Amino acid sequence: LEAVLHTAAYMREQTDIQFLFVGTGSERRRLESLKAELALPNVTFLDPVPVSELAAFFSIAECGLISLKDNPVFRGARPAKTNPILASGKPIVFFGTGEGADLVKSANAGRVVPHGDTEGLAEAIREIIRAPSLAAELGRNGRRYAEDHLGWPVLVGDWLRQLQIAS
DSSP: OHHHHHHHHHTTTOTTOOEEEESOOTTHHHHHHHHHHHTOTTEEEEOOOOGGGHHHHHHHOSOEEEEOOSOGGGTTOOOTTHHHHHHHTOOEEEESOSHHHHHHHHHTOEEEEOTTOHHHHHHHHHHHHHOHHHHHHHHHHHHHHHHHHSSHHHHHHHHHHHHHHHO
16 A cells, blocks of 8 residues: 555645545554655545445545555455445456456456556546546446346355365
């Protein structure tokens, strides 16, 4: 997320763009210090909220941002926030590589930017904000993907088929 803060610094003059971080984590204090050091008026940190309240944040967001370090351990990871963003009908900007990035690409649900490319991340965010019809299309694609591939009946059915194949 440090690279996301550097992207926010790169975009600080665009006063209509705000980066919102909801939740806590082991890096939050360090990130808040970096925000202060970089004097970022376009970054806000909020405490965690119940899952039931996340929809309110998605309703005001232009897109969801997922950042994943470029680490071989994470290449098979699909961050937990992926599904709620897809289900919200908002486009995703995925900052990283691996399974989550591949999902966003295959669903045509957003933009994927290699981790560390802060200028590319800024451009992906700008593209979504500047093109509301594109953002709506990407969001619809993500929502459709979530409905078709990520609902409990589909996931449990796939799991049961895999168990039958394995036995």
